[in-house]
Amino acid sequence: MSEMVHQFKMTFPKARVSMYEAQLSAFLPAIRDGRLDFAIGTLSDKMKLQDLHVEPLFESEFVLVANRARIGNGTVRLASLQHEQWVLPETNMGYYSELLTTLQRSGIRRENIVNTDSVVTIYNLVLNADFLTVIPCDMTTPFGSSQFVTIPIKEALPVARYAAVWSKNYRLKTAAASLVEMAKHYSSGQGNRHWQPLQIIA
Structure with a gap:
């Protein structure tokens, strides 16, 4: 942009x-x-x-992102992450509304999701509080940072x-x-x- x-x-x-x-x-x-x-x-x-x-x-693929310090266990199922803390953009329609439906099908509850309008807040919570998030695949290295890692999942996320x-x-x-x-x-x-x-x- x-x-x-x-x-x-x-x-x-x-x-x-x-x-x-x-x-x-x-x-x-x-x-x-x-x-x-x-x-x-x-x-x-x-x-x-x-x-x-x-x-x-255009269309964009989204990916599950975590702090690089998190120990990787290969490809995981969303259901195995239902007790994690999540941070996602605040919205009642559009992509993240569809994503919420996908997460809830895997047992991830609303009370485990923090919503915000700030991308900076999302990055900070992932980096400093070990939250998980779902973002466009080209946003996983903000400002050239290598502190975030993509977690492969078995389920297909909405495009x-x-x-x-x-x-x-x-x-x-x-x-x-x-x-x-x-x-x-x-x-x-x-x-x-x-x-x-x-x-x-x-």
């Missing part, structure tokens, strides 16, 4: 860009009433988006479908529309990326 935003600012140097860290579901009200130009996030079949434009971008979303009741500004096109380009040419909701004031 950093390269894309840099290119955007070179093209639209006077545009004001605001970026927010949260799940797509948290920003749907702001998208619908025009306070937010668009957002990029994960979709699910249960989401009601008939009043929104949806531009599919995340990312899309750009904006209101049908508001026309995208020229700058915002250009950024959506850049997102489509970077998604198709450079694989998985972690996206955040964006507001553009040109």
